[in-house]
Amino acid sequence: MDNIHRLKKISETYEMYGLLREELSIEIEKAASQSGNEAKIADLLKFPNFVTAYNTVISKDSKDEGICHFSSVTCDTTAKYRTYDGTCNNLDNPLWGSAFTAQQRLNPPVYADGIREARNTSSLNTKLTSPRVISNEVMHSDKANQVESDYTVMFMAWGQFLDHDMVLTPTSKDSEDLNCCLRKKEQTANPVPRIECLPIELPAGDKRFKNKKCMNFKRSASGPLLGTSCTPEPRQQINQITSFIDASNVYGSSEEEVETLRDESQREFLKIEGSDFPPSGDENSCRRSDKKFHCLKAGDARANVILNLQFLHTLFLREHNRIAAMLTDLNKRWDGDRTFQETRKIIGAMLQHITYTEYLPKVLGSKLADEKGFIASKADFYDKSLNPSISNEFAVAAFRFGHSQINDHLRYYDSFFEPGRREALLRNQFDDVSMLQNNEGRRVPEVARWMVTEKSREVDRFFEEEVRDWTFKEFDLVALNIQRGRDHGIPPYSKWRLYCGLSELTDWNSLKTDHDPETIEKLKEVYGNPEDIDLSVGGVSEKHISGASVGPTFACILQEQFIRLKYGDRFWYDRNDEWDPVVGFSKEQIASIRNVTLAAVICNNVNTGEIQKDVFKTG
Ligand code: HEM
Numbered sequence: 001m002d003n004i005h006r007l008k009k010i011s012e013t014y015e016m017y018g019l020l021r022e023e024l025s026i027e028i029e030k031a032a033s034q035s036g037n038e039a040k041i042a043d044l045l046k047f048p049n050f051v052t053a054y055n056t057v058i059s060k061d062s063k064d065e066g067i068c069h070f071s072s073v074t075c076d077t078t079a080k081y082r083t084y085d086g087t088c089n090n091l092d093n094p095l096w097g098s099a100f101t102a103q104q105r106l107n108p109p110v111y112a113d114g115i116r117e118a119r120n121t122s123s124l125n126t127k128l129t130s131p132r133v134i135s136n137e138v139m140h141s142d143k144a145n146q147v148e149s150d151y152t153v154m155f156m157a158w159g160q161f162l163d164h165d166m167v168l169t170p171t172s173k174d175s176e177d178l179n180c181c182l183r184k185k186e187q188t189a190n191p192v193p194r195i196e197c198l199p200i201e202l203p204a205g206d207k208r209f210k211n212k213k214c215m216n217f218k219r220s221a222s223g224p225l226l227g228t229s230c231t232p233e234p235r236q237q238i239n240q241i242t243s244f245i246d247a248s249n250v251y252g253s254s255e256e257e258v259e260t261l262r263d264e265s266q267r268e269f270l271k272i273e274g275s276d277f278p279p280s281g282d283e284n285s286c287r288r289s290d291k292k293f294h295c296l297k298a299g300d301a302r303a304n305v306i307l308n309l310q311f312l313h314t315l316f317l318r319e320h321n322r323i324a325a326m327l328t329d330l331n332k333r334w335d336g337d338r339t340f341q342e343t344r345k346i347i348g349a350m351l352q353h354i355t356y357t358e359y360l361p362k363v364l365g366s367k368l369a370d371e372k373g374f375i376a377s378k379a380d381f382y383d384k385s386l387n388p389s390i391s392n393e394f395a396v397a398a399f400r401f402g403h404s405q406i407n408d409h410l411r412y413y414d415s416f417f418e419p420g421r422r423e424a425l426l427r428n429q430f431d432d433v434s435m436l437q438n439n440e441g442r443r444v445p446e447v448a449r450w451m452v453t454e455k456s457r458e459v460d461r462f463f464e465e466e467v468r469d470w471t472f473k474e475f476d477l478v479a480l481n482i483q484r485g486r487d488h489g490i491p492p493y494s495k496w497r498l499y500c501g502l503s504e505l506t507d508w509n510s511l512k513t514d515h516d517p518e519t520i521e522k523l524k525e526v527y528g529n530p531e532d533i534d535l536s537v538g539g540v541s542e543k544h545i546s547g548a549s550v551g552p553t554f555a556c557i558l559q560e561q562f563i564r565l566k567y568g569d570r571f572w573y574d575r576n577d578e579w580d581p582v583v584g585f586s587k588e589q590i591a592s593i594r595n596v597t598l599a600a601v602i603c604n605n606v607n608t609g610e611i612q613k614d615v616f617k618t619g
């Protein structure tokens, strides 16, 4: 009962921010005032919860591209498997959590012009301090303040891999726009860059917005598309992938994408190349490639970014093919498609299970992650009123806490678990697959050993210079995180304390509850007023709640999102076929999924030798 009560409360919040009935009725009135709109009105009435707060839902089948309207999606209620784009998970609101829909907001945005200009003024009516300056002053680190955490590199890596299953916010990488965050720039004025745009680069064959040029992650072209008829008011950012934890990072978020990843003749398998690596992508799939090595192609457009991510993509590709081969053996009458889908369903369940039982308890601490915290408990109900879509503040701030865990180097560990002498600095490894692929795949276990042996950094205000100064050789990722938050109109840290039911910030002294004195001094140096502290800065620098890897504000935003992702997912893995005969696993299947650990997945696919049971903890 308690659970239900709590979730009801959360739903009420969405009622306020999420289901804009008022906006909807205005829309209906508008439509009714013109003749010939009967079909549209019927459509709006059919999906009374269709419009979410500050979200413009991009039509799925719009012929008049560029016009936002509310369209219906026809769902097959008897479908056993998830759609690739995440539509029809929620049968009342079929676009919830699906790819190419808007993100959500937990707090109304504070854009400078109320609509789309980045938050740029302080509460004292002066310009906010440049993100680069804040990064330099507050987040700079040297060896002395780089604290090791109790957890491994694998713990950090899982966070990034998981992030890439949940959210991809399309961005422009115009260097002019990113002035704020270039390493060499030390400017004090905030340039108010506009670094967001609508996702226009769509899979081949998709006609949506076909004449509008925009940018995908890391592909540079023309400037962002602002002010189109699809620009939400106030502006809301879009998620290009499915919000659900459904292994969209492995399979992609559309039919077209998965086709490019599947083996053409043996339909149950994913394509492999070389020594069991994902297939090569096109020249855009990574910036640096050598003829000897191929850049990985996976469901995640960012699969090549860094070694730890390349490893996990390789691992789950192998796991898919391993399970598909077993299922083929066991079920002689299944065709390739059936085996593929069953395997995909199992892989998605594994990602959910590992995330909620191995990963999240270490992020949120047992208090928030245990039974009462809804995270590690069995999901014994589904709440279709919960919209599982990723929230903007989760993606742009809270879940980026992982950037503080990143180490400055990578290296191989031999079969005796001894570190190689040579360390490779992170800056030399962006989008470079050679470290994983050289030596005909024999490096893969050496990389795995590194990830389960070395420790990641503690989450705190100190970031490695490798990411603070050298992301893709030229960016300050920390400054970029701050700037993105402003660009998305994310309210400052002080508002989030109130949202999370924490004590109010009244003056610098009141920061003491969750920040240490030295941090407060640093914050004082760059912010005129504690009210102006950016969420990503105030959040990451909080003292951790007991047993957790983050402080109370980030924990609150993270927990809220992970509750929706679990109880708002009709396909959640541990509700069995008695609970839902169409999509549920059998009890036996669930029992075996519950036995899965990331360590077991590694052992089954990579020749590491003996490793610890919990690969997020040092052995
Ligand atoms: C070596 C490791 C990592 C690198 C090089 C890296 C790099 C990046 C870069 C370049 C961006 C895009 C920034 C922007 O344009 O706004 C980004 C976004 C992000 N990162 Fe990381 N990251 C790493 C690890 C992590 C980890 C461990 C986590 C979480 C635990 C994480 C969570 C995120 C999230 C949530 C986003 C926003 C995604 C979106 O909305 O599109 N990252 N990261």
Ligand SMILES: [Ca+2]
Residues within 6 Å of the ligand: 165, 166, 241, 242, 243, 244, 245, 246, 247, 248, 249
């Ligand atoms: Ca997903």
